[in-house]
Amino acid sequence: xxxxxxxxxxxxxxxxxxxxxxxxxxxxxxxxxxxxxxxxxxxxxxxxxxxxxxxxxxxxxxxxxxxxxxxxxxxxxxxxxxxxxxxxxxxxxxxxxxxxxxxxxxxxxxxxxxxxxxxxxxxxxxxxxxxxxxxxxxxxxxxxxxxxxxxxxxxxxxxxxxxxxxxxxxxxxxxxxxxxxxxxxxxxxxxxxxxxxxxxxxxxxxxxxxxxxxxxxxxxxxxxxxxxxxxxxxxxxxxxxxxxxxxxxxxxxxxxxxxxxxxxxxxxxxxxxxxxxxxxxxxxxxxxxxxxxxxxxxxxxxxxxxxxxxxxxxxxxxxxxxxxxxxxxxxxxxxxxxxxxxxxxxxxxxxxxxxxxxxxxxxxxxxxxxxxxxxxxxxxxxxxxxxxxxxxxxxxxxxxxxxxxxxxxxxxxxxxxxxxxxxxxxxxxxxxxxxxxxxxxxxxxxxxxxxxxxxxxxxxxxxxxxxxxxxxxxxxxxxxxxxxxxxxxxxxxxxxxxxxxxxxxxxxxxxxxxxxxxxxxxxxxxxxxxxxxxxxx
Numbered sequence: 001x002x003x004x005x006x007x008x009x010x011x012x013x014x015x016x017x018x019x020x021x022x023x024x025x026x027x028x029x030x031x032x033x034x035x036x037x038x039x040x041x042x043x044x045x046x047x048x049x050x051x052x053x054x055x056x057x058x059x060x061x062x063x064x065x066x067x068x069x070x071x072x073x074x075x076x077x078x079x080x081x082x083x084x085x086x087x088x089x090x091x092x093x094x095x096x097x098x099x100x101x102x103x104x105x106x107x108x109x110x111x112x113x114x115x116x117x118x119x120x121x122x123x124x125x126x127x128x129x130x131x132x133x134x135x136x137x138x139x140x141x142x143x144x145x146x147x148x149x150x151x152x153x154x155x156x157x158x159x160x161x162x163x164x165x166x167x168x169x170x171x172x173x174x175x176x177x178x179x180x181x182x183x184x185x186x187x188x189x190x191x192x193x194x195x196x197x198x199x200x201x202x203x204x205x206x207x208x209x210x211x212x213x214x215x216x217x218x219x220x221x222x223x224x225x226x227x228x229x230x231x232x233x234x235x236x237x238x239x240x241x242x243x244x245x246x247x248x249x250x251x252x253x254x255x256x257x258x259x260x261x262x263x264x265x266x267x268x269x270x271x272x273x274x275x276x277x278x279x280x281x282x283x284x285x286x287x288x289x290x291x292x293x294x295x296x297x298x299x300x301x302x303x304x305x306x307x308x309x310x311x312x313x314x315x316x317x318x319x320x321x322x323x324x325x326x327x328x329x330x331x332x333x334x335x336x337x338x339x340x341x342x343x344x345x346x347x348x349x350x351x352x353x354x355x356x357x358x359x360x361x362x363x364x365x366x367x368x369x370x371x372x373x374x375x376x377x378x379x380x381x382x383x384x385x386x387x388x389x390x391x392x393x394x395x396x397x398x399x400x401x402x403x404x405x406x407x408x409x410x411x412x413x414x415x416x417x418x419x420x421x422x423x424x425x426x427x428x429x430x431x432x433x434x435x436x437x438x439x440x441x442x443x444x445x446x447x448x449x450x451x452x453x454x455x456x457x458x459x460x461x462x463x464x465x466x467x468x469x470x471x472x473x474x475x476x477x478x479x480x481x482x483x484x485x486x487x488x489x490x491x492x493x494x495x496x497x498x499x500x501x502x503x504x505x506x507x508x509x510x511x512x513x514x515x516x517x518x519x520x521x522x523x524x525x526x527x528x529x530x531x532x533x534x535x536x537x
Contacts, residue, residue: 001026001147008034008141010134012339014120016106019056022117026147028060029067032102033147034140035121036071038133042099044074048092048122050084050175051104052210052273053235054111058082060119062154064102069166070148073099076168079175082157083235085210085274087363087371088179090126094367095178100124105210105273108245112238127344127368176217183218183374186304186366187381195384196224201264202380203229205254205278208240211270214373223380229264239272246271246278246360246372247537248285258282266383266390270372276360277372279379281390289319289406289494292356294397295378297325299354301385302378304366311352313343316449316464317476317492318358319406328401337451337463338478344368345455358408358492395503402498405510409533411489411524419479419487422527426477427465429521438517441469467521472496473514477522489528491518508536 005024008015008031015031022028036042047068051057061082068076077092078084084092086103093101100123106116121129121137129137150166163170183189196202202225206212212233219225231254232240243250246269258267258280269278279286286294296312299305311332312322326333334352336342340363343355347365356362361370379390386393430446437443449463464478476492493514497503508515518524525531 001030001145004142004144005030006142009138010120012128012341013107014103014118014128016109016116016118019113019115019117022056022060028063028119029147029149030144031119031141032064032067033071034137034144035102036067037140037144038136039100043072045099046075046077046096047073048077048084048089048096048098048101049104050079050089050092050101051082052085053081053083053237054106054117054239054272055113055115055237056117057104057237058157060104060117061157063149065155065170066150066152066166067148069150069152069168073168076170078155078157078170078172080158080160080172081175083175083210083213085175085179085214087275087367087369087374088175088214090122090367090369091179091182092173093122093124093126098124101126103273107273108243108271108276110239110243111272112241115238122368125344125348125368128341130341130344176214179214180218180222182366183377184222186374187302187377188384189222191384192223192377192380195380200266200383201226201229203231203254203257203264203267204376205231205246205251205267205269206233207242207244207246207251207269207271208232208234208236209244209270209272209274210235211274211373214274218373218377244272246276251278254278255280255285266380268376268379270376271360274372275370277362277375278360279375279390281394284391284394286390286394287319287406288356288360288362289321289358289404290394290397291375292318292354292362293321293325293401294393295362295375295382296322296329296354297397297401298382298386298393299378302381305353305364309353310350311346313346313352313355315339315342315357316451316466317408317478317490318356319404319494320472320474320496321401321404321406322356324401334454335451337449337460340370342451342453342460345453349455351454358406398503399500402496403503404494404496405505405507406492406494407507407511408537409491409493409515409518410535410537411491411528411530412534413486414489414528414530416487418527419489422489422522422524423465423477423479425527426522433467433521438520440513441471441473441517444468444470467517469514469517475514475518475521489524491522491524491533493518
């Protein structure tokens with residue numbers, strides 16, 4: 001190779017770029033070699049490789065296999081057809097005691113010849129590489145001047161079996177079987193089958209992404225779900241031209257179905273690489289924050305969690321609904337920065353069992369990634385045992401714990417300088433905020449969130465600005481992403497409502513005092529010139 005590439009700094013979810021960038025001569029090879037050069041003791045070890053089936057997936061897998069052989073790995077496990085969901089990859093790493101894994105995905109981002117591609121490295125616990133490793137990888141990308149690659153024919157990814165090439169064993173495995181068997185150890189498949197056979201209708205939208213084969217095997221073949229209600233189940237390189245993000249915008253077809261007159265009983269969707277989820281009951285959308293709380297409160301109904309929870313963890317911007325469950329259960333509650341890697345230490349140390357974040361990710365200690373199908377199956381297990389509708393379960397939960405109204409307002413592509421100025425001015429005001437009256441709310445306290453990891457003692461500072469109000473309402477401000485398109489300001493708003501008679505308000509109406517306080521305290525309009533958010537979720 002002629003030179004290093006200056007733009008290979010991985011984020012929490014690895015390196016994500018447009019496909020044409022990864023297609024530049026030597027670009028993909030330089031990044032993979034930088035990963036391998038940052039690891040010690042790989043000689044003879046096992047590496048897991050798989051992806052979400054997006055455009056350029058197969059080509060990069062062939063490159064990664066050849067490079068793994070040249071760098072001394074003894075065995076590679078690769079998903080048939082190049083397919084492997086992110087949680088399934090995490091499970092394969094753990095089950096086979098692999099050294100680590102390469103996950104080729106850009107998650108919920110669009111796919112295609114000019115769209116997104118990504119490469120992420122996961123460590124031996126099955127979770128995303130921690131910052132010390134990603135920092136070492138980036139440092140190596142800045143000085144790398146060569147890569148190692150073996151010369152042998154392409155591996156037939158469509159044929160399972162064990163092959164040998166370049167002095168390395170290459171095992172092409174069914175991407176679904178091991179994961180499906182793990183799910184059967186966690187959930188009562190007999191109870192779910194009985195529910196479905198009794199006429200309970202389940203709809204699932206795989207969004208032409210990685211979970212299609214998983215849904216066919218688990219939901220249809222093992223649990224008896226009507227295959228006509230499993231939509232978009234064939235993985236496509238461009239996700240059918242759609243955005244594989246399970247939210248109310250991109251999964252609108254499912255939402256409309258579930259809100260219609262002939263709605264199935266339960267609906268769900270997953271994203272590009274299978275780690276996010278959308279939960280919709282008949283006539284009820286369950287927010288990710290609420291879903292985390294309800295899964296935690298009912299997890300004991302599933303065989304894998306009948307012994308109870310060791311603790312619950314949530315990302316800081318996620319609502320406090322799960323905190324009330326943890327308090328009632330008498331278990332630890334952990335509030336971490338955004339990013340699944342922060343849950344890894346807690347899970348490994350046995351400090352929490354279930355964790356989640358407001359951006360549609362929930363999971364447990366069965367793997368070290370968020371897991372979309374896991375959340376769907378736990379919901380089905382709860383529904384099968386309680387024999388209530390999703391709407392009844394949601395209302396019962398609100399009656400017991402109160403309802404936490406919650407929303408996120410995104411202001412996209414703001415001038416970076418203006419976004420930074422807003423955050424700095426807001427933080428500068430914190431010293432005088434306590435006791436201030438803002439409309440009908442009174443500020444209790446404000447801070448810049450810092451996380452002290454209770455396992456390794458590390459500290460992560462400046463993870464978002466928090467404003468707490470008397471009575472339990474909260475505002476959070478975070479900047480997400482900078483670059484040529486500027487920055488995205490995310491404003492998270494929540495308000496707890498214990499009065500059951502007030503649980504049927506429209507969310508934005510219920511949050512109106514908090515929304516007003518956000519503008520008053522942060523001066524969003526003044527600093528950004530925006531009269532309204534770009535996206536409301």
